[in-house]
Amino acid sequence: MHIRNYLRFVLSVFVAAGHVSLYPQPSLIHLSIGSDLTKGKSAPITVTWSSENITGMQNVVFGQKPHPSKSVKARETGYSGGAVYSAELNGLRRGRTYFYKCGSDAAGWSRIYSFSTEPLKGSFTVAVIGDTQDNTNNENFVKSAGVLSAVRQHKPDLTLHMGDIVNDGSMTSSWENYLKMSQDINAESPLMPVLGNHDVNNVKGDNFQMPFDDFHDLFNLPGDEVNYSFTYGKVRFIGIFSGYAQAAEPLGEVKFKPGSPEYAWLDTELTRAENDRGIDWIIVWMHYPVNSFGWSNVKGWGDNILPLLNNHSVDLCLAGHRHVYERHLQVKNGKVAEKDTTKSLSASEGTLFITNGTAGGNPTNPGGKEISTVAYTPDRIMYSYAIMVIDRGSIAFKVFDEDNNTIDHFVLTK
Ligand SMILES: [Fe+2]
Incomplete structure (x- = not known):
């Protein structure tokens, strides 16, 4: 047998045997x-x-x-x-x-x-990441790969992504590169993202703040894929789309305007979750924080969304956008809780707001220490991610830097 035919024969045997x-x-x-x-x-x-x-x-x-x-x-x-x-x-x-x-x-x-699958009883683990955008210092998601490798060590059951998944949502190669880079973790635990301003169309006009087709084609999420909810364990997770709030504000196009369909949808979702006896915790996540510093604070976003959140019993509200970690004081019925240095927090004190903004996107500032509602933010610039271990009566929340040093930790109890 000729050597080339022989090699073909050997390859066909391996293929037939399912080895290659x-x-x-x-x-x-x-x-x-x-x-x-x-x-x-x-x-x-x-x-x-x-x-x-x-x-x-x-x-x-x-x-x-x-x-x-x-x-x-x-x-x-x-x-x-x-x-x-x-x-x-x-x-x-x-x-x-x-x-x-x-x-x-x-x-x-x-x-x-x-x-x-979700546990019959006992705890489960949720990873919280945001802003993996492939911008300066994160070309081809090189930094995000390091952060996700650290995340994977915690064996999360699912991942919540705070948005700005990519730096430019019009680039198909960026969506592909993100899903390639994160395949090891996403193929073994669901990826549940909301969209950030970098993921969507930034050009003013008919398609302003609209997701690109690649997002809808590649991510199979519930509902309309930008505002959606799901139940896992005894937790109702509600992801909402804050659009390109900064540029939308002068145009009067900030999302979740009172009277808008998405406002009514969220109101109904929160009411339904509150009245569901099978739900212990309500967690909302979004891209724009309701309270931030400098250019990232969009008053119109807070004005739209905060009264709605204040009218309901949301336990945790997670956001990204600013490449920092900030834990804010709890808010109940619009009233901000007293400063408290304890790491044991009660959900009865109101909604706990957290900004957890970079799993790869270039971190340029430390968090906003001057914000009146900030309970804790580290002094230094860093990449970070969080791990939540959720049980019926408690959420143990730990924040790590890219080297797995603990940055913050607290327990929220019912
Ligand atoms: Fe952003």
Whole structure:
């Protein structure tokens, strides 16, 4: 046999045995949580990926064994860079580990990943990151990769992203590079982002503050994908879109204007969560903080959203945008709590506001010490992320720098 034919024969044997693929593996693999709950089951999980090989049907094969066998056919759509496949996994049992792979025999398979479903009882872990934008010093998300590697050590069950995922949402390559860089964590725990000003159209006109198609094509989020909610454990998570608030303010186009559809939606969501006996905690996350310093403080955003939050029992309100860490004093019915140096906080004192703004985007300032509501902010400029361990009666919140030094920690109790 000629040497070339011999090598082809050897390769075909390995392919047939499933040891190697002739094609590049599926890429941009990430999980997201669906909003529709089946009573008694864990929240549905959607697997989304891209494939360079458009060869027809692709699947997710999943199950509770390390070599899964249950197959779900994927829906095929596209984005400006190629094909997108997604499949929703329903009827998942709580407190279990599931294994899966995605792709097809013809197009190639991913490796086998695993994820945990929401717990039957006990705690779960949520990562909080923001502003991973690929700007100065974070070209190709090099800094974000370091921060996410540290985050991954905490084995989060899901990640909340505060927005400014990319530096310029019009660039398809940035969305691709983010999902490639973060695949190891996103393929094993859902990524639930809200959008920041850098992610959306900044050009004034009909499409001002509108997300780009690549976002809708690549991220499979619940609802309309910019304002959405989901339940995980006994927590109602509500993500809201603050647009490009800074530029929208002089145009009178700041989001969540009283009387707007999104205002009514959020009012209804918060009321429903408050009245749900199965919900212990309400966590809202957004890009623009309601209270910040200098150019990042957009009065119109606070004016719109704060009265609505004050009218409801929101436990935690998380934001990004400013590349700092700030923990603010709790606010109850519009009244700011007294300064308190304790690390044990009671949810009965009101909503706790946190700005946790950089998992890669260039940090340029320390936090706003001069803001009257700031309870704690470190003196130095740094990258940071937070880890929340959420139980029925407590949220243990820890903030770390990129070297995993603890920057702040507190426990919020019911
Ligand atoms: Fe921002």
